[in-house]
Amino acid sequence: MYNVKVYVTYKESVLDPQGQAVNEAISRLGFSGVSDVRVGKYFVMNIKATELEINRKVDDICDQLLANPNMEHYRYELEELGE
Amino acid sequence: MYNVKVYVTYKESVLDPQGQAVNEAISRLGFSGVSDVRVGKYFVMNIKATELEINRKVDDICDQLLANPNMEHYRYELEELGE
Known part of the structure; x- marks a missing residue:
């Protein structure tokens, strides 16, 4: 997580x-x-994924929902939580 | 700055x-x-201030404008830029 x-x-x-x-x-x-x-949006969430999956999963969620690829760019920080 | x-x-x-x-x-x-x-707001700005002033100045800007003290809390990160 x-x-x-x-x-x-x-x-x-x-x-x-x-x-x-x-x-x-x-x-x-x-x-x-x-x-x-400059004003932007800030999202915090917990995501269950393996170390291999997590980056791809976050990128997909950002590309498909959280950020408008035409006008916005995004960055993110990951913090591993115990299970 | x-x-x-x-x-x-x-x-x-x-x-x-x-x-x-x-x-x-x-x-x-x-x-x-x-x-x-959870969804929040994200602000980025440049502020001219001395090392002694900067925290107080950011707190005042947040308390008076950027965050609603009744419902929201804020945190911030400072990065010193050359002059």
């Missing part, structure tokens, strides 16, 4: 209006020196 | 319907052994 953390963000080439909106809101709150804000 | 990654998720006590919906979608795609899916 693995604890899997997936981070999905827009590709650099894709405009991130939500990130811009957050950046402006941060400035309006009076915080200076904050730039290049 | 720091590159800051912020992860915002619901507190354990809070129902996560979006996480349940993703869990069901993953099962419908034919993936077995996936459980406890």
Whole structure:
């Protein structure tokens, strides 16, 4: 069993209006020196798989559901949990 | 200058319907052994601050904007960038 953390963000080439909106809101709150804000999705889940299967399984779940391959890219972290 | 990654998720006590919906979608795609899916927000930004200021600045930005203290908790990672 693995604890899997997936981070999905827009590709650099894709405009991130939500990130811009957050950046402006941060400035309006009076915080200076904050730039290049990008907003993404974060998924945490447990997955039962062998060491050989886990990467392929996570990639398939990301490619088929969690990330839009046209606009987004993803990375993930695996933490092995006991059985 | 720091590159800051912020992860915002619901507190354990809070129902996560979006996480349940993703869990069901993953099962419908034919993936077995996936459980406890939780969905959160992920922010990446650059922040100009000294070593002494940076933690307090990120905490304030999270407390005042990025995370709803009633329902969510957050964690973050700092990476020091050159000037």
